[in-house]
Amino acid sequence: MKLLDTVRMAGREVLPLVEGGKGVSVSTGISAGHWALQGGVGTVSAVNADSYDVDGRPIPQIYHAKTRRERQEELIRYAIDGGVTQVKAAREIAGGQGMINVNFLWEMGAAERVIEGILDRIPGLVDGLTCGAGMPYRLADIAMRHNVWFYPIISSARAFNALWKRSYHKAAERLAAVVYEDPWRAGGHNGLSNSEDPNVPQDPYPRVKALRDTMRQYGLGDLPIIMAGGVWRLDEWQDWIGNPELGPIVFQFGTRPLLTVESPIPQAWKRRLRTISKGDVYLNRFSPTGFYSSAVNNSFMQDLRARSARQIAFSAEAVGHHDTMLSIGVRRREVFVSQEDFELAEAWRQVGYTEALRTPDSTLVFVTPENARQILADQAACMGCLSECRFSNWSQSRPGFTTGAKADPRSFCIQKSLQNIAHIPEQLSEVEADEIADHNLMFGGTNAWRFAQDPFYSNGFVPTVKELVERIRSGQ
Numbered sequence: 001m002k003l004l005d006t007v008r009m010a011g012r013e014v015l016p017l018v019e020g021g022k023g024v025s026v027s028t029g030i031s032a033g034h035w036a037l038q039g040g041v042g043t044v045s046a047v048n049a050d051s052y053d054v055d056g057r058p059i060p061q062i063y064h065a066k067t068r069r070e071r072q073e074e075l076i077r078y079a080i081d082g083g084v085t086q087v088k089a090a091r092e093i094a095g096g097q098g099m100i101n102v103n104f105l106w107e108m109g110a111a112e113r114v115i116e117g118i119l120d121r122i123p124g125l126v127d128g129l130t131c132g133a134g135m136p137y138r139l140a141d142i143a144m145r146h147n148v149w150f151y152p153i154i155s156s157a158r159a160f161n162a163l164w165k166r167s168y169h170k171a172a173e174r175l176a177a178v179v180y181e182d183p184w185r186a187g188g189h190n191g192l193s194n195s196e197d198p199n200v201p202q203d204p205y206p207r208v209k210a211l212r213d214t215m216r217q218y219g220l221g222d223l224p225i226i227m228a229g230g231v232w233r234l235d236e237w238q239d240w241i242g243n244p245e246l247g248p249i250v251f252q253f254g255t256r257p258l259l260t261v262e263s264p265i266p267q268a269w270k271r272r273l274r275t276i277s278k279g280d281v282y283l284n285r286f287s288p289t290g291f292y293s294s295a296v297n298n299s300f301m302q303d304l305r306a307r308s309a310r311q312i313a314f315s316a317e318a319v320g321h322h323d324t325m326l327s328i329g330v331r332r333r334e335v336f337v338s339q340e341d342f343e344l345a346e347a348w349r350q351v352g353y354t355e356a357l358r359t360p361d362s363t364l365v366f367v368t369p370e371n372a373r374q375i376l377a378d379q380a381a382c383m384g385c386l387s388e389c390r391f392s393n394w395s396q397s398r399p400g401f402t403t404g405a406k407a408d409p410r411s412f413c414i415q416k417s418l419q420n421i422a423h424i425p426e427q428l429s430e431v432e433a434d435e436i437a438d439h440n441l442m443f444g445g446t447n448a449w450r451f452a453q454d455p456f457y458s459n460g461f462v463p464t465v466k467e468l469v470e471r472i473r474s475g476q
Helices: 029-037 068-094 111-121 139-146 157-166 168-174 204-217 267-273 299-309 339-350 369-380 414-422 430-438 448-452 455-460 465-473
Strands: 007-009 012-014 017-019 041-045 099-105 128-132 149-154 178-181 188-190 225-228 249-253 281-284 292-296 311-313 324-328 333-337 355-358 363-367
Touching: 017 029, 017 465, 029 041, 029 068, 029 099, 029 465, 041 068, 068 099, 068 111, 099 111, 111 139, 128 139, 128 178, 139 149, 139 168, 149 157, 149 168, 157 168, 157 204, 178 204, 204 225, 267 430, 281 299, 299 311, 299 363, 311 339, 324 339, 333 339, 339 363, 355 369, 363 369, 414 430
Parallel strands: 017 041, 017 249, 041 099, 099 128, 128 149, 149 178, 178 225, 225 249
Antiparallel strands: 007 012, 188 292, 281 292, 311 363, 324 333, 355 363
């Protein structure tokens, strides 16, 4: 294998190994600090990070305000406190080694206020900002104001070109690297365009080559590109390392750091990682963000698929083939469906899916009364964790703080589910803990199945971050 040399990035020499940011209490100061301690780039997630009480226990993020707008203010306070706490922890562990970046989503609730709130409170402790999930034009402005480096996350040369022309050319001196996040292979939210088929992955090499060609047009030929998504072992990327056609390449690892001693995820999640088979992680479009996302095919995802499958079109009046009356809701309101769909609805009702919930697309989904109550309660409890949410119809920027669309029961409260899986109580039995993990959103890269196949993890071995980095540097 080719030797892995350091690379110059953000004005410093570092190992070309980056810990990928994973939101809601997964990429913490502990994991980021240990990654940086090994000479790489540790990444703290600023997406509702944990802060702690005097006994070191995570402070539950409970919302007391009556309105969504007021609850978002509570969320912002939690997020800033948590981000500050985690960056400080990372710095203490790293001891001046490597770099500490902060990752956030452009489409998260009050993204700019959260990240600037963190930077204001701990000036000089954050090396760089990594941001994606949208088109973060103002990322460069934030970096300039706070004298930090920035790392935009993009999925195509076209996206970078648009960002550069509109904004980034004015802050080129603070641009540290460009993160190419492969939309078919990376975990979490992905940047697939409408013209790309989620079921037909493209080879990343031509896409990264196109990105480099675009960057060279703007004099950025020596700026590192960070390859994110689908990276497991470096001996599989030999034709990328030292390749003059691609220029400097850095590799990001998001999935492998989940299974380390320092990883903060619960043991139930770590156990599940060892059982994932090829194809168990797949792209779906249930996220309330509207983006595609990559998650483990557990009971939570299966329920969302089944919910959408129990769906029929309707109209308020008898029109065309919508000529059969169907009564729905407590008030038995009349809508019209096709005769075929009427029979489907009756069959679903016979087996307990008696509640029909309206969607923004003039369809009805059929769920159990218990599911209906939970969906409506989660929608009412929205705390504005996204800039816009199709599940609850929240919007932080539109009049009335609403998208104006009907809330979509085919989606889910992403904040609730990610908090649930990240904070499974330690005192539960394995069976109880595994059940919680199975019934909540479990993000993962498409390579997560390799935990079960890689001999490095045989016999239940869990490496430290140091051992993992050494393994990666060996090419394996």
